[in-house]
Amino acid sequence: MSLVTINHTTCRRDGMCSAVCPMGLFDRDGDGFPVFRAGVDQRCIACGHCVAVCPLGAIHHETLPLEDSSLIDHDLAVSVPALNQLLKSRRSIREFRDEPVPEPLVREAVEVARWAPSAVNRQPVHWLVIQTPAEVRRLAGLVVDYLRQINTREPRYAPFIEQWEQGKDPILRNAPHLAIIHAPDEWIWSSVDSTIALTQFELAAVARGIGTCWAGFLMRAANGHLPLREALGVPADHSVFGALMYGFPRYSYHSVPLRQAARIEWR
Structure with missing residues (x-):
């Protein structure tokens, strides 16, 4: 057939x-x-x-x-002004409330994100969601260990190490939760597919009142520091291609500051 x-x-x-x-x-x-x-x-x-x-x-x-297959309800179409405001007003949140984000809310965001486009519909991404604040803190400490190792050749990380030693968390910002994406190394588009999926998760999260921030330090260390890889449990043939700290924002924002004008070449 x-x-x-x-x-x-x-x-x-x-x-x-x-x-x-x-x-x-x-x-x-x-x-x-x-x-x-x-x-x-x-x-x-x-x-x-x-x-x-x-x-x-x-x-x-x-x-x-x-x-x-679910039917599309065209009456639910998002207005252009509403979508524009969501995209322009999203901010990187680095101060979080102590209140945990309910797991069902996160599952909703992941559920939306799994419809993100991927090359030839490969859908290669795997999700790791860290729900315990203590575990997020432990992972931040492992990232600091990595920064100490590379500090000799990359001294720009010294201020962040110093902040950590003073009891602050410049790595994961005391976030209560962390979402990580990893994917197979053998798939050439894993990096792009993962970034698209995590971006879609981020927008779904923001629409639900969840604050997010890309965890660049962890993303850097996850593929170069064995203790961190072991703590994450990432398969040997996978790489971490994205990470977001998330939680409920401690503060609300009320305006959209200017950004640089788009650099466009029209042809």
């Missing part, structure tokens, strides 16, 4: 499924119906474009059944 079949009763032969297939796996028969070509099942990346675009549900995909 073909991976994709067409219901001729409901298909209106508009060619949309064929047009949106990124791999070009459809032909047309003599009556104008789309036909999923024989022998190309392995080339299908299961992106779901053909299923999603058909307004009449005439496409049956063996691995993406229509009954498991």
Whole structure:
């Protein structure tokens, strides 16, 4: 049986499924119906474009059944002003309340993030969510150990080490939680796919009132400091490609300060 079949009763032969297939796996028969070509099942990346675009549900995909696909409620479309404000007002949060973020709220954000685009729909990302503040603090200490090791050749990290020794946390900012993404080294697009997914998680989190900040120090140390890798439990053939500290913001922000003008070359 073909991976994709067409219901001729409901298909209106508009060619949309064929047009949106990124791999070009459809032909047309003599009556104008789309036909999923024989022998190309392995080339299908299961992106779901053909299923999603058909307004009449005439496409049956063996691995993406229509009954498991949620319908888009176009009445929920986000207004352009609301979206612009969300994107422009997002800030890197470095001061957090002591109140923990409920796990269901984080699961919602991850659930949204797993729909992030990835190269050829590979979906290579793996999530690690650190929920315990004490564990976040321990990981920050391991990052400081790494900075001490490289401080001789990179002395710019000395002020951060000094702050840590004074009882402050310039590494993970006393965040209550941490979200980390790792992915296989063998996949050339793991870095890009991970960044897109974590960015989508961040926006989903911010929309739910969760503050976030990219954990650059940890991202640097995670792939170069064995004790930290062991603490994270990252597989040997994976790299950490992103990390976000998160929690409820201690303070609210009320304006959108200026940023540099976009540098654009129009051609």
